[in-house]
Amino acid sequence: MMEMKAGAVDIEAAGEVLTLLPQRAVFWPAMSMLVIADIHFGKAASFRAQGIPVPRGTTTENLEMLTTLVAATGAKSVLFLGDFLHARHAHAVATMAALQAWRERHSDLALTLVRGNHDSHAGDPPPRLGIKVVDEPYLVRPFVFAHHPQAHPDGYVLAGHVHPVYRLAARGDALRLPCYLFGTEGGLLPSFGAFTGGYPVAPTPCDRLFLATPERVIELNARGRGRP
DSSP states (O other): OOOOOTTOEEEEETTEEEEEETTTEEEEGGGTEEEEBOOOBTHHHHHHHTTOOOOSOHHHHHHHHHHHHHHHHTOSEEEEOSOSBOSGGGGOHHHHHHHHHHHHHTTTSEEEEEOOHHHHHHOOOOGGGOEEEEOSOEEETTEEEOSSOOOOTTSEEEEOSSOEEEEEEETTEEEEEEEEEEOSSEEEOOBOSSSOOOEEOOOOTTOEEEEEOSSOEEEEOTTSOBOO
16 A cells, blocks of 8 residues: 555544545545546546546546545445446447446456436436446445535434535735535535536535635635644
């Protein structure tokens, strides 16, 4: 196992340690599990199929980052919190070929997808990718894994869907960064996928908010400042 990239932050949720990674993914050490939200494979291909010129290479970029994180953490499994494929156009030959080649290089990795709203339109990944597909909520105690944020009586919910970002503003300048948001009943993960956009969130006094910068994860205090 390679050393985890500097800049990760460990937090406690439901009595378990979770590692928040700058690369917008969570590692659960006790289960050797990477948790990833909203990867949206094939989104750029879907846009191009509709005649909208967007950059190529997002699928390769996402897969390369997955490979890096699996190696860095020593993960034995990856759990996707919904929106694995963006739309039916995501089943394009090139996208499926890239996913198949990646899967063959990681055949010993257990993959689970909790269906999200985009998955209901795109359809499940092809069986040859060897991905276990389940409906939300998916319970792995003490956590409840879901695509849509929700409260659940059986555990602490980890969810995606929102693509949360936080707006930092200072002296007339502003910057939006992907973020993690953890409350009393659940946590919200940023979108892992490239080219997926984001929705600004406003934490309550009971929430903990962590910015995911390219170099490190930074927790903000109630005044929107980084904590030492």
